[in-house]
Amino acid sequence: MQTREQITRPRKQGFKRTITYIGSPSTWSFGLFVFFTLILSAISFLTDAVSQNNFTPTWFAVSGAAFAPPLIIGMLYKSLFLNRRKAKTRFLLNLLVAALAGASRNVSVGFFALWAGIDVNSLWQFRVGGGAFMGIALYVLWALVNGSKLEYLNSLERLSKIQTRLAAARLEIPEQLTELNEGLQERTRLAIFPQIQSIRELLGDAGNVGAVLEKLKFTLSNQIRPMMSEIASSQPKPFEIQNLKRFKSIKSSLPERFTLRDKIDLGWSSFLETLGVSIWLWVYKSPNGLLDNLALFTIYLVVLLIFKYSISGRRKLPRFNAIAYTLFASLTASSSNVIYIYLVLGFDPGRSIMFAGFAMLSGVISPIILMLLAVRVERRNEIETQISADLLSLAKENSLFAQKVWVFKKRWLLVLHGSVQSALTAALARLQSNEEVTPVVLQLVKQDLNRAELAVNTDLKEVIDLDSGLRELREVWDGICDLKVQVSSRATRAIERSTDSSFCVNEIVKEAVSNAVRHGDATQATVVIDRTADDSLSIEVTNNGRELANEIDFGIGSEMLNEICLGWNLAQEKNQVRLTAELAVKL
Template identity: 25%
Template sequence: MTEEYKPHRPTAKRLFQQVGSRYALSNPVLLLFLIPAFGVGIIFDQTRSDSTFEYRLISATIGYIATIVPLLIARLFLPNKPRPSRPALLMVVFATAGLIRGLTLLEFSILSGQFQEGEILYRLVGGPLFTLISLILNAIVVSNYARHKEALSLLAAERLRLQVRSAGVLARVQQQQEELSEKVESLIRPAIRKIQETLASASSAAVIGSLRDAADEVVRPLSREVAEGQDDLNFENEPAAVRVKSALPKRVILGEFLIPFWAATMSIGLLVSSTVLLEEPVMALIVLMLIFALIFVFGRIVQALTNKLEIPTLAAWVVVPLVYSFPLSAFFVLKPLLNMQSTDAQVVTMLIFECTLGLLLFFAQLVQLQRRETTERLKDVNRQLEVISSRLSQELWLNRKRMAALLHGPIQAALYASAMGMAQTNNPTPDYLTKVQKDIETALEQLNNPNRLESDNLLSVLNQIKELWSGSVEVQIEIPAELELAITNEPLTCEATIELARELVTNSIKHGQASQVNVTINQIDPTRFSVEVTDNGKALIEGATPGYGTKVLNELSLNWERTRSGDTTRSYAEMVLAQDSV
């Protein structure tokens, strides 16, 4: 068991939230109440009366039904649906059910002739308190378990989404590339056919006009449309939920699973009614104080001694209940010394109840541990999904940039160059016309296989940005050498970083009118790094309509923000740094 996967220490706030959760009146809570209800009715009542087993069984059944009925009625008004926690209301419901239970059993004892001295106090005070503590404990256990199963189911679904998304990234990129190529081909080919028709004519002016029209009216607008297009990142047909089982840890740290204060507090709540029934008021108070002290002090000592002791989980199922129940065996010695009225059989019953309480508390802690581990794993899966989504967004953006660059660069250049060549040639020969057509076809062939954009290393391109503005703005760039090499070795990440840094610097100068800009790139962790740009320009206009630059920032970064402090504007973005390209 690692330090990271220790169970949370229970706090009053967390326990109250669990008591008031939507699971407090669920079927598992009602079924768990069978244990204390029949335990008291069959085992403890045997030690205080001479009633038959059949009578005790009937009495326990009536008491259980009398408790469950008001809880079922309350559930009609508080269904098991997501809602804010209402611990005070649920505790009132529990206590009310306990009072109804006490009144019912009191009336049953009178009608059956089994009424005993102290029965009224035992039923009307002990009944509500016993029921309240029992149902609180049940609600905590069930809430932990239900939330753990929900987290586990969500983890399974997210893992499957991660697998689907990981397998589908390359397919989605290939699909986008094919869609872009098809779109560009469908728009450019008609213009190229028109050019080919004019090449067969004798009019150089017609050829020149068709070449320039293709460049200005088709290629240039199309390159802009491709560069600024939107890509759908939603993955269809992903399962919404998958249920899996989680394995119990093989070993646990014993001291981390001991909660002596809460064990002692709940023990007092469960045993107060029987103690008051069996002992005189003053002696009952002394006994309750001894119960709390014995459990708390012994538990704290064992907790301190075993705070780093790992034991098998199966052994912990035995040891933890014994830690809580063993100190109460002192009452075998204290009973004659204090002249207590309780019998040895009643002390044994108390030990059995304490063992049961210990089992429930250990189960609640174990489930809470599994829930925390599941939550941590879920966070890790979500982080991986964020990384994959960001990488996919960068890859799709780069695909568009490649296609737009081909349109804006080689294809447009080929058209313009051909037009200029035709304008300078009075009588183009058939060989020259063939060359013009071949140049255009060669440029168009690149659309079918747009290679990855190659660039120099990251720092050299950043320095080119710096030199570009050197005449009017001072731009400073800081990046660790190792990080610069790692980014450069990732072409996709390098292209995205260059584009994002260029956009942030341009924003500072164009919109903020800055005279000094500092670019700082630092590593956050093995998979993330940050790009921070600060400037001395003026604050940007609040509420301005987001433009293409905002789209670039949203697509290329995990997250980004722009803040203003004094005379300094700070733009900050986090990006993905992976070992392998998507």
């Protein structure tokens, strides 16, 4: 069941988005002026020429000339103010300037008409108030259409960038890993092999033991140990592709097919239709007052409702058919109101035609614009969902990349620490512990050097058997901590396909159980490994150790989890401590 917060959150987001659209500086464009011109020209024709039954060409000249003031206002506002302060959104100021532009246009019509002698009753208060209202209304409509278009295109561009990164990552990550691994091995060889060769040459002279000892100490202290520290601390960087292709041209056209029933907005369409006529009914005092407005609202709503539910809610219509059907439905609903205007209101023919014109204008434009907005919102939501999915895929690709790098580093550190360093340390110890360097000691030292050289050339493709690793872990802690392990069959199949994931799971569990015993004195621990999705594993380790401290000092184990996991969490739950980690796994 949805909570009130879950229900109201989309409304708040929609309201916030609307405020952003209206406050956006990008709304002030040439398209806005064209939109203003077309709609206000139609309104001027209905309110001036049709209502007074005066179709002299002078009216068209007056109407055209009256667009100069709002054009000048818009250009000055954009060039002198908006272009100099692009970062901010100005909700109230944009509405104020839109109102000023609309009022200036209406007042200009009145002045030019009075000057031309074609209108003696200019209704100045109505021209100012009505012009300001129409300026705001048309600006808001354009802002919604323009804002939804820009947001849709921005989402589309983000999706394209992410998909480009994802495709490139899948193509180039294997090559990057090979270069990284081979580069690390080559760097180690270049650092160690000359030292080993130098030591061999010094061993040729038995009296040069002191120089051999110094060279061994130098190799251990200044070559191997710093290199191990650097390898352990280095972090694999998430994959990023450079020089992404920019969009040269992007179209925000409607999709080829879409469902229509959910795009026909009954409430707002009926409200805007009634609003377009009710203003004039109020000015010219309709015979039945508010009842006429209610009748117009109801008639339009019922007719549009019939059309809305005459089509399937799931069927996707071709784009042209959907637009044509919406247009026909809105024309029919508006025509029903025209019939009511002619038969019931009883105005003279000029004013009846004016009312009918407003009914058709607002009744047809509103559903089309609302349908366009609904389609774009739906498409943007689909794109945002795809963006989220692709971002998750990219995160998992990066996680797999980090796993491979981490596993290679871990194995290489084991080689340096367990083989190279131990071999050179053994050679150093032999020379230091023997007062006389005999041929036998020299031979043993040379063997140690050979072992170190062989280790650097080793192939790091060892396969980790998770079952064996977990069994060994139970044996290590037998009698100290009772360890229970559960691995689902789905998780087992995924782990068997990826030696890197097997290695990582083994290390995570080892680290978690070791910390539980060493830091929490745990005597019981349970490991549950499951496959929560096709490409991710969940690892859960619970123990009965001491409660976590208020401030946890995270160390090497947390660094490992940060490197190789999609996410992890350590928390105190009642009488147990729980570590949860999510690990990407190869499909």
